[in-house]
Amino acid sequence: MDLLEKCRAYTRTDEARDDGLYPHYPPFQGPAGGGLAVLDGAEVCMLGSSDYRALGLNPQVIGAAQDAIALFGTSASGPRMLNGNMDLHEELEADLADFFGYEAALVFATGYMANLGVVSCLAGDGDEVYLDERAHASLVDGARLANVSGAAVRWFGHNDPDDLARLLATAPLRSVLVATDGVFSAEGDEAPVAELVAVCEEYGATLLVDDAHGVGLLGRGRGVIERAGMQGRVPLMTLTFSTALASQGGAVLADAKTIDFLRHTSRPQIFSAGLSPADTAAAHAALREIRRRSDHEPAALAAAEHLRRALGALGYDVAGGASPVIPVRFSDECGVLVAQRILLDHGVYTNAVLPPTCEDYQLRVACTDAHTPDVLEAAIGVFAVLRDDLLPHYRQAARAVLPRDRAPAAGGAGSHVRPNF
CATH class of the missing domain: 3.90.1150.10 (Aspartate Aminotransferase, domain 1)
Known part of the structure; x- marks a missing residue:
């Protein structure tokens, strides 16, 4: 055919x-x-x-983007590893790490690519990935790529730390990545971060929280990890700039060695052009505004x-x-x-x-x-x-x-995102 x-x-x-x-x-x-x-x-x-946070029309955010275009032009014109890295990127990364309480950060061209690049790079042959059954498509697709590299991919019940603990208790002794949204964009609910941290620490798993819809809002702008009182206990955090940060792009936050590893081995990072000057500067200006407002609901x-x-x-x-x-x-x-x-x-x-x-x-x-x-x-x-x-x-x-009512996708809870690995 x-x-x-x-x-x-x-x-x-x-x-x-x-x-x-x-x-x-x-x-x-x-x-x-x-x-x-x-x-x-x-x-x-x-x-x-x-x-x-209605920062898309904020004068400081718009002004920062305009100034960046005037100084750097419209494009990074290449991958960051080669010629597309700017001091704008590194300044934003330093402020992201400082604000969210991590050693380092790495900016990607989109939030989707941040999740894709982190999961597919860190998990491979001999590893296991456990996803909340309603995890964002970017986490799922990152797990798909990790599966191609030999990682086993499993699902735990939505916002169900007990189910995750049950699965980890019966799993072979392998290195494990657990990934969840912080605030689920389709459900509007919040992940039980403290309980997930406890389970991951008990079984030696590494937790990744994608807080695309929590940053800028919850936990004095620092998201669900701060809101749950789990600062310093979630090894990996990802976010997007296209929500409260009123721009494009995304980032991962972790310890400095992990960020350096991702910087040099994550394919979505090293084979994509760097985030544009305007988007980088706008995200940074929005971050400064969120920091300034952090004590206000x-x-x-x-x-x-x-x-x-x-x-x-x-x-x-x-x-x-x-x-x-x-x-x-x-x-x-x-x-x-x-x-x-x-x-x-x-x-x-x-x-x-x-x-x-x-x-x-x-x-x-x-x-x-x-x-x-x-x-x-x-x-x-x-x-x-x-x-x-x-x-x-x-x-x-x-x-x-429109006489027919189309039935939901078959396969039970979470089937809307579960690929056939």
């Missing part, structure tokens, strides 16, 4: 487009990271951004708690915990696509997230520091109308053109 025949046979998105319910790749006109955005020429309440957390309670009171199936991420769950694909379309038609943008991207059908709602009370109340009012009036009528009409 022609290799590309699978592409020509792929009709799922065509059906959603034909029904006027395709929710992805919306072309925003202007910034989409604050409390408001412009889509199709209309202003919408942005409840889908990961710019949690982020407004995004209070906004999310208010919105979570309001949606729950309206009868929505909401999840999540002490994070800015609020999953609003639906029973089927038709329901979530219709709800996303109605909300957008009434000026509220949310992210429609479907299997296999996540475990269930949900609108992923996120709050930032830019969400003022009046903006939130207006959005809550639209959710109320959606529940009481629009949703039943619109769903009935939509089912005439």
Whole structure:
């Protein structure tokens, strides 16, 4: 069969487009990271951004990016190992290590590449990788590459340290990497870091926490590790700059010898161009601003708690915990696509997230520091109308053109991310 025949046979998105319910790749006109955005020429309440501290339009962050372009140009123009390393990179790494309490840091071109590069580089033949069953795709794909190199890959129950302990107790005596999200982006819940640390220390495993959605918010901006009181006891921490740090890129933090090893052996690091000057400087300026605000509770957390309670009171199936991420769950694909379309038609943008991207059908709602009370109340009012009036009528009409409810991915809990190793 022609290799590309699978592409020509792929009709799922065509059906959603034909029904006027395709929710992805919306072309925003202007910034989409604050409390408001412009889509199709209309202003919408942005409840889908990961710019949690609303620093994407901060004058100091923008100014730092502009200054970096004026001095260094637009690109690193090569891999950091050769000609693409800048003092901007090393200054950011030093401040990241200092702020988060590690000996050293290594900046990657994206947060995804940081996880890919760390897991695939550190785990190989004779090693084992244990992943939370809802770990981010970047951790999973890093484990896939580690598996190709000979590492065994196993899964433990979501946020279940007892299950991890059970698995480690019966495992052969091998070197073990345990990897988890700090705050899970699809579920909105927080990893039990202290309990995972205790299990890993008991069995001699190395813990990696990807805190993409915790840094800048929890633990005085230092994330879930600080919040759990586990500073100095989590050997590996990764993060992305594309959430609270309002930029692009990512980093890993560890002891100096581990960072030096990764710097010279991690393929996603040594075979990619260095992070651009503008992105590096913007992330550094955002880090300085988060450090400056570290003694103040982020407004995004209070906004999310208010919105979570309001949606729950309206009868929505909401999840999540002490994070800015609020999953609003639906029973089927038709329901979530219709709800996303109605909300957008009434000026509220949310992210429609479907299997296999996540475990269930949900609108992923996120709050930032830019969400003022009046903006939130207006959005809550639209959710109320959606529940009481629009949703039943619109769903009935939509089912005439989208009659089937597509079943969740087979395979049980966590199957949305588990590859066949």
